[in-house]
Amino acid sequence: MPDPPSPRRTHPVVDAFFPDVTDxxxxxxxxxxxxxxxxxxxPDRVVLGKRMEDHLRIAVCLWHSFNWPGSDVFGVGTFDxxxxxxxxxxxxxxxxxxxxAFEFLQKLGMPYFCFHDRDVAPEGNSWRETQRILDEIIDxxxxxxxxxxxxxxxxxxxxxxxxxxxxxxxxxxxxxxxAVAAAQVKSMLEATQRLGGENYVLWGGREGYESxxxxxxxxxxxQLARFLALVAEHKHRIGFDGMLLLEPKPQEPTKHQYDYDAATVLGFLQRHDLAGEYRVNLEVNHATLAGHSFHHEIATxxxxxxxGSVDANRGDPQNGWDTDQFPGSVEELSLAVYEIVQAGGFTSGGFNFDTKLRRQSMxxxxxxHAHIGGIDTVARxxxxxxxxxxxxxxxxLRNERYAGWNGELGRTLLGETDLDAIAERVLGGDIDPRPVSGRQERIENLVNKAIWSVDAETASVAGARAG
Known part of the structure; x- marks a missing residue:
């Protein structure tokens, strides 16, 4: 049986910021x-035995949606x-x-949100005052x-x-x-715990170099390894149950960022005895900037x-920077979602909409409109x-391609043998390999068939309801 829906209430809003959306x-x-x-x-539609809301665990970010005025390097803010x-x-x-923000969250009806400390609490004139302000806002x-x-x-x-x-x-x-950065992370990790946050993210936007x-x-x-070790130690000291997540990105604002992509992070964690302490929060647009498909990053x-978790958005292939557009391509996301669900789905992660309106969407x-379209894309x-x-x-078909490794030869090669024994077996004529088709086009057709069949079914259900 699917889990019951989580309790959420829509409270009447006085002097609403979003009067065009009344409920x-x-x-x-x-x-x-x-x-x-x-x-x-x-949210309550059951897919593979689980509610759609529980599969996707969608969050709204406070920074782009409520902290950004619509400015860019060429002009001031355009937003109302x-x-x-x-x-x-x-x-x-x-x-x-x-x-x-909370008016929007209630009206959109998503279960989660995400934020940075500076999204919600201004800095004071001293660290002590900054801490007091954050504590007050967290309450x-x-x-x-x-x-x-x-x-x-x-x-x-x-x-x-x-x-x-x-x-x-x-x-x-x-x-x-x-030291100041370490104190700031300590403060925000503890604030996240106070609010029942399910994960804590570290994005090293300036952990890299210009020259x-x-x-x-x-x-x-x-230094980076030591910093991350300190954060992991503090997580255990305070009993924070959530995951620690690193968010890879190849560059911007730095020329080169040290946690370039998922594979780079994996190697770094293994090299510094941090494997098991951290997972990754993967962003679609960051994969694009790294020269990867999002499917690649998820599978890796x-x-x-x-x-661990996902920042749902998309980039523009014509631009070499992080455009953070709302997701609009089912083709781009479907195989990534397939890998996630096939692997058991999210545990404490989810789809955070790390997304920005275009400056002319004032x-x-x-x-x-933007969140509705993006959420529908992820749902499809x-x-x-x-x-x-x-x-x-x-x-x-994927399993069939590797079936030989489940046989006697495959088990032997992965088990107790050496190059001499392998060469002797080849010389003895026991091995006579023949290349076989990878069936790539057939598999691509399967994916297209799934997309088209879902489209047809969605249209059919919509037509039946309309009738």
């Missing part, structure tokens, strides 16, 4: 006329965001931002979570925006900055035993993945 976003079906309704996403009034008193502005967030039933998928510390972190946090050449001419690579790797992390309601990808799993042909 929770409904399910409207594929042919529904309401643009502010889900076409595919149904009254909660970002720079003339407002800082704590009043922080609470207005939370008002807007406020806790009350709002209790009132609404919305949960925290993960928290994190912003170790990249302040000028002190221009040369990195853990990898900074100044040990005093390392090798002034960089000691060996020293910076040791699962094979290495370090898969209306507040555009946040709803889940249905395609489920179809592939139920059909079983993709898994059967």
């Amino acid at each position: 929770r976003v409904p399910f409207g079906g594929l042919h529904g006329a309401d643009p502010l309704a889900f076409r595919v996403y149904e 965001r009254p909660w970002l009034n720079p003339a407002a008193e800082p704590m009043a502005a922080a609470r207005a931002k939370l008002d807007a 406020d967030i806790g009350r709002r979570m209790s009132d609404t039933g919305v949960k925290l998928l993960w928290g994190t510390a912003n170790l990249f925006s302040h000028p002190r972190y221009a040369a990195g946090a853990a990898t900074n050449p100044d040990p005093e900055i390392f 090798l001419l002034n960089t000691d690579l060996a020293r910076e790797e040791q 992390a699962i094979a290495g035993g370090i898969f 209306d507040r309601t555009d946040l709803f 990808s889940l249905l395609v993945a489920a179809r592939l799993i139920e059909d079983g042909e993709l898994k059967r």
Whole structure:
């Protein structure tokens, strides 16, 4: 039996920031006329024995959606965001931002959110004052979570925006900055625990280099390893039950970032005796920047035993930077979701929408349109993945390709033997290999069939409901 839905309540909103959306976003079906309704996403729909909401565990991020005014390097903010009034008193502005965020979270109806410390709490004039401000805001967030039933998928510390972190946090050449960063992570890890957060993320946006001419690579790797060891030690000391997650990215804002991709992180963790302490939070756009498909990154992390969570978005193949667009390609996501579900699904991770509106999408309601479309894309990808799993042909063909390794020769080669024995067996004529087809095109057709059949079924169900 699927788990019962989690309790979430929609409270009446006074002076609403999103007046065009008066209640929770409904399910409207594929042919529904309401643009502010889900076409595919149904939280209670059972897929492979589990509710869709429990498969996907979708979260909204506070940074891009509520902290970004729509600015870029060429221009100021374009968005209508009254909660970002720079003339407002800082704590009043922080609470207005939370008002807007929790109104949105309730109306969108997703179970989780994610945030950095600086997304919600401004820095004070001293570390002590900064800590007091964060504690006060965390108490406020806790009350709002209790009132609404919305949960925290993960928290994190912003170790990249302040000028002190221009040369990195853990990898900074100044040990005093390392110390401040460590204190900031300690504070935010404990805040995440207070709020019942299910994971803690570290994104090393400035843990890399701009030039090798002034960089000691060996020293910076040791510093990063020490920093991560300290965080893992503190996690165990305070009894935090969630996963620690590293988020790979190849570059931007640095020229080169040390946790380049999933394989790089795996090697780093093994090299520094941190395997088992950390997993990865994989972002679609970061995979694009690293020259990989998202499917590749997910499969690599699962094979290495370090898969944890996902930042759902997409990049633009024409741009060489992190565009963080809302996901819109079922073809891109379906095989990644297939790997996740085939491997047992998320434990404490989920799909966090680390996504940005385009600067010309200025209306507040555009946040709803964007999230609805992205969530429907992920939901359709889940249905395609489920179809592939139920059909079983993709898994059967993959297993069949390696069937020889289950035979006597395969077991011997992977067991007790040496090169002399292997060569003698080849010379004796016992081995006469013949290449066989990899059947790639046949398998690609299976994937297309799953996509098309889900599309046809969705349209059929929508038509029946409309009738």
